[in-house]
Amino acid sequence: MYPNLYIHVPFCRRKCGYCAFYSATGADEKLIDRWLDRIMEQYWAKIAPHTPRTVFVGGGTPTILTEKQLDRLCTALDSTLETTIETNPETMTPGKAAVLRPHITRVSMGVQSFNPEFRKILGRRTDSEAIDAAVKIIRGIPEWQFNIDLIYGIPGQTLDDWRDDLRRAIDCGVNHLSCYSLTLEEGTALAAACGCEQIADDELAADMWQMAGEVLAEAGLMRYEISNYARPGFECRHNNAVWHGEPYLGLGPAASSFDGADRWTETASLTEWLEDKKPEFDHLDARMRRNEIFAFGLRTTAGWKRAQWEDWEGIAADFRQLQLPAELIVIEPDGIRLTDRGLLLWDSVAEACLSM
Ligand code: SF4
DSSP, X not given: OOSEEEEEEOEESSOOTTOOXXXXXXXXXXXXXXXXXXXXXXXXXXXXXXXXXXEEEEESOGGGSOHHXXXXXXXXXXXXXXXXXXXXXXXXXXXXXXXXXTTOSEEEEEEEOSXXXXXXXXXXXXXXXXXXXXXXXXXXXXXXXXXXXXXXXOTTXXXXXXXXXXXXXHHTTOSEEEEXXXXXXXXXXXXXXXXXXXXXXXHHHHHHHHHHHHHHHHTTOEEEETTXXXXXXXXXXXXXXXXXXXXXXXXXXXXXEEOSSOEEEOOSOHHXXXXXXXXXXXXXXXXXXXXXXHHHHTTBSSOEEGGGOTTHHHHHHHHHHTOOOTTTEEEETTEEEEOHHHHHTHHHHHHHHHTO
């Protein structure tokens, strides 16, 4: 029984210049049907009839599916707490929203920037009209929680440009925002086209991160994880569960799963996945797994509470022995969390945690 389910929809219309997620372009309806047949088969074999607490349908572009295909997929979207689907402005239509409406609770839309020049640099060909139209469709369903993804640190982007993007997102009526720093991932078109010197330097990226915290807090959206902000009560439950080490099952090519001890990842090839290629297992001993889970939980502003760990004394003692600088961490009698500076330097904190 898995409390959390992730479904990877590995199809996109075009590949964005910065994207390193696994997705195929140019798939026809028949191929998508074959993927869907397999997803449904696995859903019935591995999940049903135990309804997960959370379901997250990511990609790729889930709303590239036709209304008929989405309707079939909806059978696998029942959850007791939260069902999220990712979308892109150009693939969200009133018809698809109507199919999804009774089954999902949350929609997460990739905008990345409201400025067409920056979208062009990122290789996102969405036009502004498509963004406005999708926002209108989503806001027309008031019971849905609404997230927008933004990217900062785009070559040429200033602090004022970034503030403008944040305000435009707030004006869309979101109750959740994800803000990611642009990274040049190996093998992407953007990495090939631009040198590292064109990506925002660390100091500017840190200022943009700081600005996101301030501008969004003023609008009532509080940072609750390094890259995520929400109105209180609108935090993403699926991601929160994953960051805090709950088991989850991932279906679809390139999807990862965790059963509480082992983690495995499906092949990042649709063809091989359809041929049932075995996933790759990531074997870690219990201590390393414990350390990894602890490090991931520290991505959240709440960090860890004593009640969340069976052996709190053991992990807290090991963590204290790392003697991390006081400016990075807050150790309280009932929990451990990172300061703002610690969140910004999470990579280094995580590396230290893995050595506990
Ligand atoms: S960023 Fe999203 S829409 Fe663009 S290629 Fe990657 S998965 Fe597809």
